[in-house]
Amino acid sequence: MTLVFLILAAITILGLGAAMSLRNPVHCVVGLTIGFLGLAALYLQLGAQFVGLTQVLVYVGAVAILIIFAIMMMRSSESPEQQPYSRSWRVGVAIAFAVYCVLGWAVHFGAHTLPTQAATPELSVQQIGDALLHRFVLPLEIIAVLLTAALIGAGVLALQDPAGEVRGPR
Amino acid sequence: MIVFSASGAERADQIFVLTKYWLMGYVPTAVQPLASAVLSVVPILLVFPLIFAITTLLERKGLGRIQNRYGPNRVGPWGLLQPMADGLKSLTKEDIVPDSADKWVHLCAPLLLVVASFLAYAVLPIGRNMVVANLSAGVLFFFAIGALVEVAIFMAGWSSRSKYSLLGAMRAIAQMVSYETPLVLAGLVAVMATGSLSTVAIVEAQAQYTGIFPHWFVFTPWGFAGFVLFMIAATAESNRSPFDLPEGESEIIAGYYIEYSGFKFALFFLGEYLGMFATSGMAITLFLGGWSAPFSFLTWVPSYLWFFIKLLAITCGFIWVRGTLPRLRMDQLMHFAWKFMLPMTLLNIFVAAAWKFLPAGIVRWFGCAIFLAIAFVLLTRGLKRRGEFRARQYRFAE
Numbered sequence: 001m002t003l004v005f006l007i008l009a010a011i012t013i014l015g016l017g018a019a020m021s022l023r024n025p026v027h028c029v030v031g032l033t034i035g036f037l038g039l040a041a042l043y044l045q046l047g048a049q050f051v052g053l054t055q056v057l058v059y060v061g062a063v064a065i066l067i068i069f070a071i072m073m074m075r076s077s078e079s080p081e082q083q084p085y086s087r088s089w090r091v092g093v094a095i096a097f098a099v100y101c102v103l104g105w106a107v108h109f110g111a112h113t114l115p116t117q118a119a120t121p122e123l124s125v126q127q128i129g130d131a132l133l134h135r136f137v138l139p140l141e142i143i144a145v146l147l148t149a150a151l152i153g154a155g156v157l158a159l160q161d162p163a164g165e166v167r168g169p170r
Numbered sequence: 171m172i173v174f175s176a177s178g179a180e181r182a183d184q185i186f187v188l189t190k191y192w193l194m195g196y197v198p199t200a201v202q203p204l205a206s207a208v209l210s211v212v213p214i215l216l217v218f219p220l221i222f223a224i225t226t227l228l229e230r231k232g233l234g235r236i237q238n239r240y241g242p243n244r245v246g247p248w249g250l251l252q253p254m255a256d257g258l259k260s261l262t263k264e265d266i267v268p269d270s271a272d273k274w275v276h277l278c279a280p281l282l283l284v285v286a287s288f289l290a291y292a293v294l295p296i297g298r299n300m301v302v303a304n305l306s307a308g309v310l311f312f313f314a315i316g317a318l319v320e321v322a323i324f325m326a327g328w329s330s331r332s333k334y335s336l337l338g339a340m341r342a343i344a345q346m347v348s349y350e351t352p353l354v355l356a357g358l359v360a361v362m363a364t365g366s367l368s369t370v371a372i373v374e375a376q377a378q379y380t381g382i383f384p385h386w387f388v389f390t391p392w393g394f395a396g397f398v399l400f401m402i403a404a405t406a407e408s409n410r411s412p413f414d415l416p417e418g419e420s421e422i423i424a425g426y427y428i429e430y431s432g433f434k435f436a437l438f439f440l441g442e443y444l445g446m447f448a449t450s451g452m453a454i455t456l457f458l459g460g461w462s463a464p465f466s467f468l469t470w471v472p473s474y475l476w477f478f479i480k481l482l483a484i485t486c487g488f489i490w491v492r493g494t495l496p497r498l499r500m501d502q503l504m505h506f507a508w509k510f511m512l513p514m515t516l517l518n519i520f521v522a523a524a525w526k527f528l529p530a531g532i533v534r535w536f537g538c539a540i541f542l543a544i545a546f547v548l549l550t551r552g553l554k555r556r557g558e559f560r561a562r563q564y565r566f567a568e
Contacts, residue, residue, distance in 0.1 A: 026275060026328050033321050053310040061317025065347060068324045072340055125307055125367050 004045060012038030025071050033064045050125045179470040186213065186474070187299050210302045214291045221481070222443045223253035229489050236493035260436035268429050272329040279326035280427075280434045283441035286318035290448040293369050297461045297474035301370055308369040309361055312452055313354050316407065319445060320346050326438070327426035338425025341500055342416035346407055348507040353403035353449075355515035359396040359522040360387050360456035369452075373460030382466045386459040391539035392522040395546075397457040399515055401487075404449035406507070408442055411492040415500055450484040451477075510549055517545045 015034030022028050036059040043052030086092070132140050181188070190209045197205040227249060231241030242249040267276055293308035295301040305311050320343050327339020361367055364375045378385045387393030406413040417425040427438045454460060458480050461473035498506065521538045528534040 024272070026272065026325075030275065030278075030321075030325065037318075049305060049307045050310065053307055053314045056314035057310065057317055060321060061314065061350075065317075065320055065324075065343065068321070068343070069340075072324075072328070072336065125310075126365075 005042070008038055008041045008045060012042065029064060029067055029071060032067070033060055036060050036064065050128055179472075183298055183472045183474075185472075186297070214302060215288065218288075218291065218444060218447060219440065221447060221478075222440055223257070225443060225447075225485055226256065226439075227252050228485070229492070232486070232489040233493045236490070257436070260433055263432035265432040265434065266429075268331060270331045271429065272331070275325050275329035276429075277434075279322050279329060280430065280437035280441065282325065283319060283322035284437050284444070286315055286322060287441045287444035287448060289318075290315045290445070291451070294448070294451040294455060295370050295373050295460050296451075296477050297472065300461075300474060304370050305368065307367045309357065309367045309372070309452075309456075312369075312448075313350070313357075316346075316350060316353075316445075319441075322441075323426050326430070330426075330429035332429055334423050335426050335428045338416045338428065342409060342426055345409070345413060345416060345500075345503060345507075348504055349403045349406035349413075349511070352399055352507060352511035352515045353407060355512070355519060356396045356399040356403060357452065357456050358515075359392050359518055362519070362522050363387060363390075363393075363526070369455050369460075373455055373462065376459040377462035379466035384459055384462055384464060384466070386457065386462070386464075388457045388459075390525065391535060391542050392518050392525055393457055395514070395518045395542050396522070397453065399511060399518065400453050400457065401484075403511065404446070404453060405488065405491065406503070407449060408446040410446065410488060412495040412498050413503055415497055415503065418497055446488065447481065447485075450481055450488075453484065454480045505553070509553055513549060514545065518542065 012035050015031045015036075015038055018031030019028045019035055022031060036055065040052045040055040040059075043055055190206075193209060194202060194205060227242070230252070231249065234241030242252045245251045245255045267273060290312055292302040293305055293311050303311075323342050323346070324339055327335045327342070330336075360372055364372045366372065376384065376386050383389070388397045405411075409417055417427070427435060430438060454477060461477045463469045463471060463473075463476055521542055524541075525534060525538055528537070
């Protein structure tokens with residue numbers, strides 16, 4: 001529980017808390033971006049360079065931009081009058097607390113099964129690449145097919161006219 | 171100590187590193203990591219805004235000469251004090267914030283832009299042993315920071331609550347997202363050739379010499395194509411002409427920073443130029459050999475001087491292109507990114523991979539070059555025939 005970890009955790013929690021509780025959707029997106037950046041910094045602090053930087057590249061660079069485009073297209077600049085909480089928020093809080101208890105119990109009682117290493121292991125990008133292309137090549141190819149299908153689906157959706165007729169390339 | 175046993179050229183080359191170590195000797199041990207970070211970062215904060223000031227003057231003079239007129243020549247001899255006048259003006263102008271604007275987001279947007287632009291310099295090797303952070307995934311860090319700039323542009327465009335700024339922000343983000351893919355893929359070939367994501371390793375792989383010629387990646391067919399594609403994508407990423415539709419003054423007034431005045435506008439300007447220098451610096455690192463000299467008999471010149479000479483050359487190239495080419499329309503811009511740049515960069519990756527597996531020699535060089543040339547001609551012909559790059563049709567000016 002070093003000072004750096006506490007600061008980064010505080011930034012993450014504040015950012016994501018702001019994303020949940022603010023009224024203006026643009027403020028929520030900014031809070032979400034801060035939360036993602038805090039998570040990336042936590043990954044970097046643990047020594048996982050590739051995962052931390054990919055978190056910035058994918059989450060901030062793609063997911064947050066996607067949400068931004070959705071907000072810009074919707075033009076939902078007016079914040080709603082009341083806070084749009086659901087009516088069963090107490091049940092939601094109880095479920096979240098229960099999940100947190102289970103996770104905390106698992107981490108606490110499973111900590112002794114982790115190998116005790118004094119130094120952090122040198123997990124280089126090369127090793128991740130090797131693992132992806134040797135041991136995990138089948139999941140990699142399946143994900144590639146999934147992404148291609150998503151891309152083609154997005155293209156097909158975008159080609160359709162609002163009037164309903166499908167326009168092909170000119 | 172190292173200082174006394176090194177030759178004169180080595181001492182000149184490493185003078186900043188040696189100065190830093192000398193200063194660190196005076197700092198107590200507990201504060202040393204912090205002092206080391208500060209001493210590494212402060213030169214970047216001092217040098218690159220200075221280069222920005224010089225570039226604004228160079229650009230105005232250069233564009234003026236291309237357009238057959240003098241640039242600014244009133245302030246100081248040959249207009250050399252013009253950047254100071256510009257800086258004073260932007261500091262003293264009134265800071266107007268629209269009444270319905272989102273104050274906090276309006277304030278934070280230029281700050282985030284400048285911070286993200288400065289962060290990108292952390293992985294550029296300015297000279298031998300002169301990199302702020304020697305990350306083993308340096309190239310990935312650089313492209314990840316580029317994503318932060320887009321969020322800053324959105325914040326600027328949205329918070330101004332103005333039609334033009336929102337439209338400009340949408341166009342700018344669409345353009346930056348579209349050109350980010352060819353940018354990364356074009357830079358990827360250098361990573362493939364080196365086998366490492368670390369910028370220091372990429373430069374050191376290019377800093378060797380066969381005879382008098384260096385091993386810069388730009389002298390290989392895939393490296394040359396990658397460099398050209400990277401520079402085109404870098405021009406689009408920095409919203410510079412001919413890709414400056416999101417901020418063209420005759421199109422959309424000023425796009426996403428239309429409602430900014432005074433110092434915040436200067437911060438946007440600074441952030442944009444810093445982004446341009448950072449991307450040029452990455453192009454120098456990936457393709458032009460970083461801090462290495464162009465001929466082996468020129469290695470006595472300090473390494474950081476070579477970096478800045480190359481940066482100056484690329485900046486002049488940017489200014490030249492800005493003064494020469496007309497602006498691309500939004501749909502032309504998008505077609506260019508997705509229908510030409512993306513296939514070209516993917517084929518370039520294929521050629522770079524083939525380069526690694528073919529036996530070294532003149533056949534490999536010409537084979538790869540001819541493949542890329544054929545691909546280029548087919549892609550441009552195909553796009554031209556389908557009418558994607560048709561001439562502008564003026565509706566009211568016939």
